[in-house]
Amino acid sequence: MIRLANSGISIDLPRRWDAQIRSAGGELTSRSASPLAPLDATPSTGSVLHAGSFALPAERGDYGSGAVEVMGGSDILICLLEHEPEAAATALFRREGLPSVGVADFSPESMQRAMPGMSGFQRFFQVAGRPFCLYVVVGHHVTRGPLVRSAHAVVQTISIVPKS
Amino acid sequence: MAALVVALALVVALLGVLVIGLLRSHAEILRALHDLGVNLEDGVAAPAARRRTPAVSNRAPMRTSEGVPRPRDENAPMGDAVDLTGELPLGGAARVAVTGVGHATVLAFLSSGCGTCGVFWEALAAPGGPELPGPDTRVVIVTNGPKAESAAAVADLAPKAIVTIMTSAAWDDYRVPVSPYFLLVDGPSGTVVGEGSGTSWDQVRDLLGRAIADAGLARSDDHNRLARMGGQDRADWVDSEMQAAGIEPGHPSLYPEPHPSHGGIEDGAP
Structure with missing residues (x-):
């Protein structure tokens, strides 16, 4: 396991995994300029974590557009998007703490953009007053069991500290 | 007279x-x-042996084209590759796995300040991406860390379609002599199989292409490709082959009738 940390977010990565944590305000994913942008939901204005069991492409939308297209059937993509601090007071982000990632929670309908065979999971929550959306994609819905368990193990290594 | x-x-x-x-x-x-x-004053007894053994002298002046760095000592082993951890030019952190993965990775060690590097920044940012030295190959640009490089300058130069990571540790780990410099990492074996430099991307691509051929990494057929795959890549390949043949999850052929010889045996039966 290798720990990657930035912007008060850290994650332990298994071997073979790629990851990027973009600081708030960074424009690495070219959200406005990229043709991928329209595929995504409202982009995050805060920090964004992407972790994948495959080679993450440089051009990605916040919700993984551009990456899910190159995923294999046994791949996993984890997206953690931070929202505006004010959102923490809203009902959508009422849940406290990192959510568990369970097999029954995955559905092809939860994909931001439907991809044949793939399955998604999305939860909103807050940690230390910071509101987040966790979005996880596994490459194969039918055989998602071991993939979801692997995803859950990685998600549970995510640590979030209050913004200084 | x-x-x-x-x-x-x-x-x-x-x-x-x-x-x-x-x-x-x-x-x-x-x-x-x-x-x-x-x-030539050693005598005449060993000219054949001298021909078999390349002459090496530390004082021999290595000549390269202007702007092209000298390669490292050819006797130095290239060794094991290491994954990259560093910073993003526009803020943030990144981890790039190059070992244990199913593909090869070209690590392009570039600088924002060197003149020759400009050729490669432009070539790698070409529309449609650069032509790669082999199939299933990923390019990653590696600059020195923000203490030794201008993150803003790197951000301006970095192609949008290629991951650019800033990490001085990688330059040390790979003992990069100078920029521009290129290394080819074989993902499955986790080793460096080729390295060098040039004045153009075409030169470097040819150089690394020969390294791929020399290392036997040219996956020209499915057998060769399959033989080098790890477990997950192999599973993906099997999935794609079955889908191409029209066999999706739940297909009846995946659940055949029990063989007649097993007809009388139930689960739990002795």
Whole structure:
């Protein structure tokens, strides 16, 4: 396991995994300029974590557009998007703490953009007053069991500290 | 008679000048051979052995084109690759796995300041991406960390379609002599199989393409490709082949009737 940390977010990565944590305000994913942008939901204005069991492409939308297209059937993509601090007071982000990632929670309908065979999971929550959306994609819905368990193990290594 | 003597003297003088010139040229050739590690005064008994063993001299001047860095000592082993951890030019952190993965990775060690690097920044940012040295190959640009490089300058140069990571540790880990420099990492074995530099991407691509061929990484057929795959890549390949044949999850052929010889045996039966 290798720990990657930035912007008060850290994650332990298994071997073979790629990851990027973009600081708030960074424009690495070219959200406005990229043709991928329209595929995504409202982009995050805060920090964004992407972790994948495959080679993450440089051009990605916040919700993984551009990456899910190159995923294999046994791949996993984890997206953690931070929202505006004010959102923490809203009902959508009422849940406290990192959510568990369970097999029954995955559905092809939860994909931001439907991809044949793939399955998604999305939860909103807050940690230390910071509101987040966790979005996880596994490459194969039918055989998602071991993939979801692997995803859950990685998600549970995510640590979030209050913004200084 | 006097004219004959004068003419003869001139001829002798001319021949003397010619001989001196030849001796001087011979001395220069001997000096150059000596610099290259060839010593003709060792005797005549071992010329065949000398031919079999390339002459190596630490004093031999390595010549490269202007702007092209000298390669490292050819006897130094390239060794194991290491994954990359560093910073993003526009803020943030990144981890790039190059070992244990199913593909090859070209690590392009570039700088925002070197003139020759400009050619490669442009080539790698070409529309449609650069032509790669082999199939299933990923390019990652590696600059020094923000303490040694201007993150803003790197951000301006970084192609949108190629991951650019800033990490001085990688330059140390891979013992990069100078920029621009390129290494080819074989993902499955986690080793560096080729390295070098050039004045254009085409040169580097050819160089690394030969390294791929030399290392036997050219996956020209499915058998070769499958033999090198890890478990997950192999599973993906099987999935794609079955889908191409119209066999999706739940297909009846995946759940055949029990063989007649198993007809009387139930789960839990003795």
